Amino acid sequence: MNLCKGRSYMDQVNLKKLAKELNLAVSTVSRALRDSHEISSQTKERVRELALKLGFQPNPHASSLRQNKSKTIAVIIPEIENNFFSQVINGIESITPNKGYHVLIYLSHEDYNKERDILQLLGNGRVDGVMISFSNSTTNYEHVEAWQKAGIPLVFFDRTCDELDVPNVMTNDAEMAFKATEHLLKRGCKNIAFLGMAGSLSITNRRKVGYLQALEKFKVTNPPQIVELTSKDYSNREILRQLFEGPSRPDGIFAAIEKFAVNTYEVCKEMDLHIPQDVKVISFSNLQAAALFDPPLSTIIQPAYDIGREAASILFKLIEKKMLLPYEKKMILPSQLIERNSTAITG
Amino acid sequence: MNLCKGRSYMDQVNLKKLAKELNLAVSTVSRALRDSHEISSQTKERVRELALKLGFQPNPHASSLRQNKSKTIAVIIPEIENNFFSQVINGIESITPNKGYHVLIYLSHEDYNKERDILQLLGNGRVDGVMISFSNSTTNYEHVEAWQKAGIPLVFFDRTCDELDVPNVMTNDAEMAFKATEHLLKRGCKNIAFLGMAGSLSITNRRKVGYLQALEKFKVTNPPQIVELTSKDYSNREILRQLFEGPSRPDGIFAAIEKFAVNTYEVCKEMDLHIPQDVKVISFSNLQAAALFDPPLSTIIQPAYDIGREAASILFKLIEKKMLLPYEKKMILPSQLIERNSTAITG
DNA sequence: AAATTCTTTGCAAACGATTTCGAAAAATGT
DNA sequence: ACATTTTTCGAAATCGTTTGCAAAGAATTT
Numbered sequence: 001m002n003l004c005k006g007r008s009y010m011d012q013v014n015l016k017k018l019a020k021e022l023n024l025a026v027s028t029v030s031r032a033l034r035d036s037h038e039i040s041s042q043t044k045e046r047v048r049e050l051a052l053k054l055g056f057q058p059n060p061h062a063s064s065l066r067q068n069k070s071k072t073i074a075v076i077i078p079e080i081e082n083n084f085f086s087q088v089i090n091g092i093e094s095i096t097p098n099k100g101y102h103v104l105i106y107l108s109h110e111d112y113n114k115e116r117d118i119l120q121l122l123g124n125g126r127v128d129g130v131m132i133s134f135s136n137s138t139t140n141y142e143h144v145e146a147w148q149k150a151g152i153p154l155v156f157f158d159r160t161c162d163e164l165d166v167p168n169v170m171t172n173d174a175e176m177a178f179k180a181t182e183h184l185l186k187r188g189c190k191n192i193a194f195l196g197m198a199g200s201l202s203i204t205n206r207r208k209v210g211y212l213q214a215l216e217k218f219k220v221t222n223p224p225q226i227v228e229l230t231s232k233d234y235s236n237r238e239i240l241r242q243l244f245e246g247p248s249r250p251d252g253i254f255a256a257i258e259k260f261a262v263n264t265y266e267v268c269k270e271m272d273l274h275i276p277q278d279v280k281v282i283s284f285s286n287l288q289a290a291a292l293f294d295p296p297l298s299t300i301i302q303p304a305y306d307i308g309r310e311a312a313s314i315l316f317k318l319i320e321k322k323m324l325l326p327y328e329k330k331m332i333l334p335s336q337l338i339e340r341n342s343t344a345i346t347g
Numbered sequence: 348m349n350l351c352k353g354r355s356y357m358d359q360v361n362l363k364k365l366a367k368e369l370n371l372a373v374s375t376v377s378r379a380l381r382d383s384h385e386i387s388s389q390t391k392e393r394v395r396e397l398a399l400k401l402g403f404q405p406n407p408h409a410s411s412l413r414q415n416k417s418k419t420i421a422v423i424i425p426e427i428e429n430n431f432f433s434q435v436i437n438g439i440e441s442i443t444p445n446k447g448y449h450v451l452i453y454l455s456h457e458d459y460n461k462e463r464d465i466l467q468l469l470g471n472g473r474v475d476g477v478m479i480s481f482s483n484s485t486t487n488y489e490h491v492e493a494w495q496k497a498g499i500p501l502v503f504f505d506r507t508c509d510e511l512d513v514p515n516v517m518t519n520d521a522e523m524a525f526k527a528t529e530h531l532l533k534r535g536c537k538n539i540a541f542l543g544m545a546g547s548l549s550i551t552n553r554r555k556v557g558y559l560q561a562l563e564k565f566k567v568t569n570p571p572q573i574v575e576l577t578s579k580d581y582s583n584r585e586i587l588r589q590l591f592e593g594p595s596r597p598d599g600i601f602a603a604i605e606k607f608a609v610n611t612y613e614v615c616k617e618m619d620l621h622i623p624q625d626v627k628v629i630s631f632s633n634l635q636a637a638a639l640f641d642p643p644l645s646t647i648i649q650p651a652y653d654i655g656r657e658a659a660s661i662l663f664k665l666i667e668k669k670m671l672l673p674y675e676k677k678m679i680l681p682s683q684l685i686e687r688n689s690t691a692i693t694g
Numbered sequence: 695a696a697a698t699t700c701t702t703t704g705c706a707a708a709c710g711a712t713t714t715c716g717a718a719a720a721a722t723g724t
Numbered sequence: 725a726c727a728t729t730t731t732t733c734g735a736a737a738t739c740g741t742t743t744g745c746a747a748a749g750a751a752t753t754t
Binding site (some may be wrong): 024025026027028031037038039040043062064065066068069 | 701702703704705706707709710711
């Protein structure tokens with residue numbers, strides 16, 4: 001039985017302890033540490049000195065409870081074993097420490113139900129704002145609408161949603177998809193397949209639009225081939241095998257997702273199809289090592305770091321109740337197309 | 348001026364509101380929701396029903412403050428744009444949601460001072476436990492010792508530290524380094540260079556030991572070549588260029604870090620050195636795409652996901668004040684060596 | 695000198711959930 | 725019918741910080 005009030009860690013230092021030590025009121029100590037104008041500079045100095053000496057740090061939960069702000073944001077992404085999202089997190093983290101903010105990470109694993117549960121879990125003040133990139137199984141946005149009712153700031157990035165009035169940050173997907181397709185056509189492809197993520201992802205849709213527009217603009221006679229893959233390598237390879245064995249074997253592959261380019265390489269290797277002789281490949285990808293592939297992979301590099309940084313900046317503007325500039329409501333950061341040997345012209 | 352007590356969001360639902368609505372005491376509602384035995388099942392049912400209807404979620408800061416636990420853990424890693432750490436996070440996340448826990452991510456960017464500051468920042472109850480993989484500039488562990496005084500659970504993973512009595516989870520670095528070096532020797536290399544991270548990382552040391560042991564055991568006459576690289580691609584390439592242009596050009600490269608193998612490939616390509624004819628390469632790496640490199644890269648794959656999962660499990664055991672089994676104090680999960688063409692025998 | 699400001703500090707009430715303690719009410723035993 | 729236990733619930737303290745308000749003293753003005 002604890003007779004004295006002290007807990008097991010006697011060195012737990014809080015405002016009360018500081019106040020007693022200094023013979024001041026708790027409120028005075030609190031104000032001194034927050035550099036309030038209504039405290040004399042001598043008192044402030046005394047307080048700060050002792051606080052430093054005892055290594056005082058305010059209890060974040062007490063502060064959060066009182067001030068109704070958590071100094072924390074959440075990032076919800078579909079997966080993390082993906083260069084793009086890692087770089088986004090890096091970009092986010094380039095902002096948060098300066099703002100005195102902390103970052104919670106949540107993975108939806110491409111599962112709508114998990115995504116909904118996570119969002120719901122964050123409802124009651126655990127975070128001051130959320131950045132989300134949707135899972136591929138997300139087809140409705142009720143969970144987001146429910147969230148919006150709480151009035152907590154929200155920003156979409158990359159896998160966005162146009163239907164809701166929420167700021168979003170992304171790249172020029174359609175434009176780059178157009179350019180990628182155009183690039184393949186100019187390299188002599190006649191029959192280009194588009195590898196997209198199954199589901200109704202915004203990025204897949206935008207990229208698909210660019211692909212189709214290019215086919216149309218350049219009056220390609222072969223019909224478009226839209227192949228839907230998933231996050232499972234095994235089944236992707238099987239689908240690709242069938243694609244290449246099928247009646248209209250593509251001579252060009254435009255992968256909307258890095259992973260699908262990897263799957264394509266794997267299957268081509270296995271089936272002894274040569275890139276770029278038999279089939280040319282280009283892909284959205286943020287892999288540094290793409291240049292080391294056999295053959296080096298032509299890529300569209302997304303400004304992942306910048307997307308994370310800008311999305312975080314916008315979120316903080318919302319949190320600080322600043323007005324957004326018009327372009328910040330829908331920010332588009334351009335990607336870059338890097339031509340490599342996977343789309344080289346062959347004899 | 349707010350005359351009524353209500354805040355801007357009238358739908359903010361808390362225990363008090365539930366209690367008033369049900370004509371019960373706050374304490375009763377709280378107990379009912381926590382399924383206390385001292386509440387009748389009818390009352391519980393009434394409470395639960397309304398709570399569900401109004402979408403009640405307890406305020407996490409109030410709970411944390413009262414219970415002195417945050418239901419949050421922190422993961423401190425040197426960088427995130429690295430497959431290994433991404434997979435570790437994935438492994439960690441495979442545990443946390445079931446435990447009702449949240450995950451904060453912090454990046455030290457290979458900077459001791461940042462690492463120290465982060466650890467210090469987490470001191471006052473923001474987290475119930477910490478998992479850390481040290482930065483390469485960390486040469487002393489005073490920040491950890493300071494942390495230990497607070498008595499908050501801690502686990503090291505991968506880049507560990509033997510000097511402190513803290514549970515750690517890692518792979519069999521020395522053994523695999525030995526095998527990698529042995530592998531190169533058996534493939535005919537006479538002059539193997541070791542590419543390690545500058546600084547005093549535990550993994551670099553362990554891997555270096557394995558490398559040296561292999562050279563000794565197989566009585567290699569050429570002296571060991573230990574090359575120290577950093578996280579900066581540009582300077583790494585410059586150092587590697589000098590290495591290959593230098594008097595004792597290596598015919599084998601053992602990269603202790605994935606990034607260094609990529610740098611090696613880049614430089615070899617640039618200098619028109621052929622892998623594996625001119626130089627054979629093997630590396631610790633968790634890149635799925637290693638098989639697609641030109642040539643496919645022989646790798647030592649670390650069980651990154653498992654390391655994350657096990658480290659998190661151990662952390663939770665500490666948090667729950669359970670005893671650790673002996674092997675959990677220093678857990679070693681084996682890596683796997685995959686031979687590919689970068690270490691093939693050449694005519 | 696009296697009245698007024700300004701400066702500096704303390705008191706006490708929040709914030710929302712948990713928990714100790716105690717008091718009714720109900721159920722049980724004698 | 726009375727004593728005892730068990731069940732069920734409410735009041736109030738608590739966690740540590742912030743903040744509105746009051747009050748005391750010093751400084752200024754009239």
